[in-house]
Amino acid sequence: MTAVLDTQVLPPVGVRAGAFGNATHLACRACGAQSPLGPFYACMECFGPLEVGYDFPRVTRAQIEAGPKSIWRYAPLLPVPADIATFRSTDPGFTRLVDAGNLAADLGLRKLHVKDDSGNPTHSFKDRVVAVALSAARELGLNVLACPSTGNLANAVAAAAARAGIRSVVLVPSNLEQQKIIASAVYDTTLIAIEGNYDDVNKLASEIAGEEEGWAFVNVNVRPYYAEGSKTLAYEIAEQLGWRLPDQLVIPVASGSQLTKIDKGFSELIKLGLVEDKPVRIFGAQATGCSPIVQAYEAGQDVVAPVRPNTIAKSLAIGNPADGPYVLDVVRRTGGRIADVDDETVVRNILRLARTEGIFGETAGGVTVGVTAKLIADGDLDPDGETVIINSGDGLKTLDAVAGHVGPKTTIPPRYEAFTDFWKGYTA
Amino acid sequence: MTAVLDTQVLPPVGVRAGAFGNATHLACRACGAQSPLGPFYACMECFGPLEVGYDFPRVTRAQIEAGPKSIWRYAPLLPVPADIATFRSTDPGFTRLVDAGNLAADLGLRKLHVKDDSGNPTHSFKDRVVAVALSAARELGLNVLACPSTGNLANAVAAAAARAGIRSVVLVPSNLEQQKIIASAVYDTTLIAIEGNYDDVNKLASEIAGEEEGWAFVNVNVRPYYAEGSKTLAYEIAEQLGWRLPDQLVIPVASGSQLTKIDKGFSELIKLGLVEDKPVRIFGAQATGCSPIVQAYEAGQDVVAPVRPNTIAKSLAIGNPADGPYVLDVVRRTGGRIADVDDETVVRNILRLARTEGIFGETAGGVTVGVTAKLIADGDLDPDGETVIINSGDGLKTLDAVAGHVGPKTTIPPRYEAFTDFWKGYTA
Numbered sequence: 001m002t003a004v005l006d007t008q009v010l011p012p013v014g015v016r017a018g019a020f021g022n023a024t025h026l027a028c029r030a031c032g033a034q035s036p037l038g039p040f041y042a043c044m045e046c047f048g049p050l051e052v053g054y055d056f057p058r059v060t061r062a063q064i065e066a067g068p069k070s071i072w073r074y075a076p077l078l079p080v081p082a083d084i085a086t087f088r089s090t091d092p093g094f095t096r097l098v099d100a101g102n103l104a105a106d107l108g109l110r111k112l113h114v115k116d117d118s119g120n121p122t123h124s125f126k127d128r129v130v131a132v133a134l135s136a137a138r139e140l141g142l143n144v145l146a147c148p149s150t151g152n153l154a155n156a157v158a159a160a161a162a163r164a165g166i167r168s169v170v171l172v173p174s175n176l177e178q179q180k181i182i183a184s185a186v187y188d189t190t191l192i193a194i195e196g197n198y199d200d201v202n203k204l205a206s207e208i209a210g211e212e213e214g215w216a217f218v219n220v221n222v223r224p225y226y227a228e229g230s231k232t233l234a235y236e237i238a239e240q241l242g243w244r245l246p247d248q249l250v251i252p253v254a255s256g257s258q259l260t261k262i263d264k265g266f267s268e269l270i271k272l273g274l275v276e277d278k279p280v281r282i283f284g285a286q287a288t289g290c291s292p293i294v295q296a297y298e299a300g301q302d303v304v305a306p307v308r309p310n311t312i313a314k315s316l317a318i319g320n321p322a323d324g325p326y327v328l329d330v331v332r333r334t335g336g337r338i339a340d341v342d343d344e345t346v347v348r349n350i351l352r353l354a355r356t357e358g359i360f361g362e363t364a365g366g367v368t369v370g371v372t373a374k375l376i377a378d379g380d381l382d383p384d385g386e387t388v389i390i391n392s393g394d395g396l397k398t399l400d401a402v403a404g405h406v407g408p409k410t411t412i413p414p415r416y417e418a419f420t421d422f423w424k425g426y427t428a
Numbered sequence: 429m430t431a432v433l434d435t436q437v438l439p440p441v442g443v444r445a446g447a448f449g450n451a452t453h454l455a456c457r458a459c460g461a462q463s464p465l466g467p468f469y470a471c472m473e474c475f476g477p478l479e480v481g482y483d484f485p486r487v488t489r490a491q492i493e494a495g496p497k498s499i500w501r502y503a504p505l506l507p508v509p510a511d512i513a514t515f516r517s518t519d520p521g522f523t524r525l526v527d528a529g530n531l532a533a534d535l536g537l538r539k540l541h542v543k544d545d546s547g548n549p550t551h552s553f554k555d556r557v558v559a560v561a562l563s564a565a566r567e568l569g570l571n572v573l574a575c576p577s578t579g580n581l582a583n584a585v586a587a588a589a590a591r592a593g594i595r596s597v598v599l600v601p602s603n604l605e606q607q608k609i610i611a612s613a614v615y616d617t618t619l620i621a622i623e624g625n626y627d628d629v630n631k632l633a634s635e636i637a638g639e640e641e642g643w644a645f646v647n648v649n650v651r652p653y654y655a656e657g658s659k660t661l662a663y664e665i666a667e668q669l670g671w672r673l674p675d676q677l678v679i680p681v682a683s684g685s686q687l688t689k690i691d692k693g694f695s696e697l698i699k700l701g702l703v704e705d706k707p708v709r710i711f712g713a714q715a716t717g718c719s720p721i722v723q724a725y726e727a728g729q730d731v732v733a734p735v736r737p738n739t740i741a742k743s744l745a746i747g748n749p750a751d752g753p754y755v756l757d758v759v760r761r762t763g764g765r766i767a768d769v770d771d772e773t774v775v776r777n778i779l780r781l782a783r784t785e786g787i788f789g790e791t792a793g794g795v796t797v798g799v800t801a802k803l804i805a806d807g808d809l810d811p812d813g814e815t816v817i818i819n820s821g822d823g824l825k826t827l828d829a830v831a832g833h834v835g836p837k838t839t840i841p842p843r844y845e846a847f848t849d850f851w852k853g854y855t856a
Contacts, residue, residue: 069497069522090786091524094497096549101516102593119547121524121786123824163786165530174839179827185834186823188783192850193836200842207844355616358518358549358591396551396824399610406613408621411602414628416635419620426618 016081019139022057023079026050026224029326037079039140039216041223049322050224052079059272061243064235069094071128071232077268078232079225080135088164089134090156092127093232095119097240097388102356104387107373111386113246115237116359123394124315124362125258126156129229130218134160136225137216144169144215148205150198151180152315152393157218158189169215171201183397198317230258234265237388238275245269245280247385250372252364252392253284253293253338254316256323263330282330283381284338285371287311287363291340293324302328312343312401313363315393337380341370347405349373350395360395368392444509447567450485451507454478454652457754465507467568467644469651477750478652480507487700489671492663497522499556499660505696506660507653508563516592517562518584520555521660523547525668525816530784532815535801539814541674543665544787551822552743552790553686554584557657558646562588564653565644572597572643576633578626579608580743580821585646586617597643599629611825626745658686662693665816666703673697673708675813678800680792680820681712681721681766682744684751691758710758711809712766713799715739715791719768721752730756740771740829741791743821765808769798775833777801778823788823796820 015037026035030048041050059076067073071093072085085091096116104112120127130145130153137145145161146169147153154170161168170184174193185191194201209217216222238245245266251259263282269275286294289311296304304324309317321327331338341349350366353359361369368389375381395402409426412418443465454463458476469478487504495501499521500513513519524544532540548555558573558581565573573589574597575581582598589596598612602621613619622629637645644650666673673694679687691710697703714722717739724732732752737745749755759766769777778794781787789797796817803809823830837854840846 088529091526096519098519102591116549119549121544121547122788123551159782159786159788161786162783163530172836174836178831181836182827182831182834183788183824185836186779186782186788186830187786188779188834190854191836192847193839194842195839196842204842204844204847208847211844351614351616354587354614355590358587358589358615360550360587360611360614394824395614396611396822399607402614403606403610406610406616408600408602408609408613408619411621411623414622414624414632416632416639419632419636422620 014141015139018081020079020136021081022054022076023052024055025053027053039142039221041221052224052228056268056272059274061274064239071131071229074232074235077235078132079228080132081139084135087135087138089131090121090127090160090163092120092131094236097237098357098359100357103353103369106352106356108376108383109381109387110384113241113388114353114357114359114391115233115388116391117233118359118361118391118394122152122155122159123397124152124156125230125233125390125392126152127160128232129226130156130160132229133216133218133222133226134164136222138164140216140222142214142216142222143167146170146205146208146215146217147219148198148201150176150314151397153219154184158184158187161189162187171205173198173201180397227257227261230261231265231268233258233390234262235269238266238269243275245275245278246388248281248283248336248381248387250283250285250368250375250381250387250389252316252368252390253286253321253327254318255321256284256293256327258390258392259284260323260326260330263334280334281336282334283336283371283375284327284331285368286338286340287313287316287346287367288340288342289313290317290319292319293321293327294338294340296324297328297331297338304328313346313367314398315362315364316367337375339371339374341367341374345370347401350402351405353391354395359391361391362393362395362398363401364393365391365395366401442569443567446509448507448564449509450482450504451480452483453481455481467570467649469649480652480656484696484700487702489702492667499559499657502660502663505663506560507656508560509567512563515563515566517559518549518555518588518591520548520559522664525665526785526787528785531781531797534780534784536804536811537809537815538812541669541816542781542785542787542819543661543816544819545661546787546789546819546822550580550583550587551825552580552584553658553661553818553820554580555588556660557654558584558588560657561644561646561650561654562592564650566592568644568650570642570644570650571595574598574633574636574643574645575647576626576629578604578742579825581647582608582612586612586615589617590615599633601626601629608825655685655689658689659693659696661686661818662690663697666694666697671703673703673706674816676709676711676764676809676815678711678713678796678803678809678815678817680744680796680818681714681755682746682749684712684721684749684755686818686820687712688751688754688758691762708762709764710762711764711799711803712755712759713796714766714768715741715744715774715795716768716770717741718745718747720747721749721755722766722768724752725756725759725766732756741774741795742826743790743792744795765803767799767802767806769795769802773798775829778830779833781819782823787819789819790821790823790826791829792821793819793823794829
């Protein structure tokens with residue numbers, strides 16, 4: 001409604017026209033007050049979280065299909081300029097939607113697809129959100145791309161900044177595993193080790209974001225733009241299904257942003273007439289060792305009490321999830337649910353996904369497959385409904401989770417007789 | 429020439445019509461004698477290596493562009509059935525061709541693209557060749573997919589077999605790093621550790637391939653089909669350039685098969701009228717610690733003397749490269765060259781690719797970028813020519829190579845003043 005707009009909603013001085021495409025303003029998710037498109041992330045009225053609002057033109061399937069094979073094919077639906085594909089980014093997205101017949105049979109589902117985001121440039125869905133945050137940073141004249149992280153986000157920020165030719169700073173706990181440090185430091189990011197845990201790192205990041213000029217902490221001060229990147233998962237799923245919506249989805253939940261943005265993406269496609277309107281039931285998946293939203297869901301509450309994470313699913317280990325209340329709203333409104341599985345089940349389901357579909361997901365993938373099985377057993381997921389699950393990251397980054405659970409079937413000397421002796425017994 | 433066909437060239441009994449698409453026979457690369465399409469890999473006349481021959485129909489750009497976003501869009505040009513996309517495979521290929529402006533500037537090239545095959549399902553180009561081998565195995569009624577390997581190939585075979593629902597067996601040296609064992613074993617392959625080095629493993633694989641019925645060792649008895657998968661790199665590069673050929677390519681060389689098949693792929697596109705005929709100079713890249721083809725090239729010889737590999741670029745460490753003579757032929761015929769760089773240069777160039785383009789390649793990528801720089805310095809590569817280099821695998825699989833070379837810029841307590849103290853000095 002234009003009536004509620006006031007002069008604040010003009011973009012900051014120096015930002016070019018069309019910098020944010022068809023986005024028109026930021027709106028508070030709590031009180032609805034509008035703010036201008038800028039480096040803002042908290043409502044000026046009530047300090048609530050901000051979300052990007054749009055005035056979409058007509059967008060056609062053909063127009064999208066003629067676009068680049070990356071998230072930029074959906075540029076008209078994102079807070080990015082129309083010429084976004086001419087800037088250097090990692091061009092993430094348009095990952096495989098795998099028709100997962102083997103896993104479907106194993107789980108007892110009629111039709112299942114795995115949206116495999118391990119195919120992104122740094123092998124997690126974070127490349128999507130970082131690419132949109134990078135565009136916002138560029139358009140706002142911010143010249144340092146930064147984040148607090150323990151893994152996927154750090155990889156994505158460091159790689160995107162390298163490709164864009166801008167400076168990046170990644171803050172990590174100093175006790176982070178050496179291999180995770182290498183996988184970000186290789187991009188020549190300014191990696192700063194902080195003597196403390198992830199909460200300490202996060203707090204310091206917010207302080208720097210508040211004090212320093214010109215910094216874009218992707219998940220702090222440009223978070224409203226960043227979060228919009230997850231909508232592309234919804235767009236791709238619909239397009240890859242032949243411009244149809246599935247019946248039900250199971251989505252891993254950390255902050256909860258991905259789940260709420262997939263719901264938002266589907267709504268936008270319906271409003272734009274790009275897909276037929278139909279109910280889509282949305283389910284969330286957490287690890288038992290960090291399941292604050294599940295606890296709120298089961299207690300019938302609207303607010304989420306923070307927990308101290310203790311799970312091998314590190315990429316989902318956010319004890320105080322920013323989008324918790326919105327996740328509760330989406331799963332309740334769509335007839336879904338949010339559920340959890342323990343770490344042993346996570347490992348078993350990483351292996352199940354690999355064994356059935358040849359997809360080696362990270363721990364979050366194990367959480368999602370495990371919760372899918374639980375939802376079927378509990379009668380919550382319809383076995384005849386067309387189902388999509390998200391694999392948000394890559395098993396190569398969480399090898400420790402499965403070490404000790406898999407290995408050689410035998411060790412033999414390099415002689416044919418040794419082989420045949422083993423093989424006869426093995427296949428008997 | 430139909431005249432040289434004899435009755436042997438009929439396919440084996442039980443193989444369905446069209447099992448190998450437009451492929452018509454196997455031809456010896458040494459003496460030219462023809463063999464039927466079957467599980468054959470050595471010429472019955474002279475024991476030379478066999479290659480797939482075709483009788484292509486008319487194939488159009490539009491037909492290809494309407495196909496799946498995987499190597500199967502090129503099905504009419506591969507030894508696979510027309511309905512290949514209906515079978516379960518990992519659907520590899522159609523990876524990014526990155527317009528690498530930053531790296532181009534750093535190297536002093538006018539126009540450079542990186543074909544980034546780390547985007548494949550198991551993050552190396554091996555997914556391409558294994559997918560074609562899997563099709564051949566299925567059509568020939570072979571029911572075990574197998575390989576000797578120390579890394580990428582094992583991942584690709586185990587994942588492809590899992591997805592296809594057939595048994596796989598992977599033979600590895602028993603002293604292989606635990607993380608490489610995990611990354612294959614996770615797919616529930618029958619991983620057999622062999623007490624010996626890679627040569628011992630390879631020898632045992634050949635013995636099993638010769639003795640056991642029903643086994644498809646992808647790089648042994650179905651090698652002619654397997655090798656054809658690399659042609660898809662050429663097809664994709666041409667299509668992604670807008671149906672044009674580049675002026676020059678730099679390609680990593682292990683067995684040499686990829687390089688020779690890219691050359692073959694370009695020739696086919698020209699013959700089919702899908703691209704304009706023009707000279708393409710092809711360059712090969714090896715690590716100094718395993719550079720038998722470079723040694724032959726520099727000595728002006730046509731045969732390649734085996735070496736004992738000693739390099740961190742394990743995925744290129746084949747001391748007795750099967751396609752050595754054919755690589756020499758291609759680089760000489762096209763006005764290219766094959767060159768090598770030492771391990772220290774490999775590490776520096778892994779970091780160069782990551783720093784400039786946000787692409788974390790494995791050691792083979794470092795070899796290729798390093799050799800590219802060397803070829804420019806030596807005046808062999810034209811700085812004004814449009815250049816493509818291949819990144820064949822993923823840095824997450826060779827973290828050890830860069831460990832000790834990158835890390836945090838500092839370690840500080842979680843306080844804002846500690847940060848500003850560091851930052852002032854760092855940016856001064």
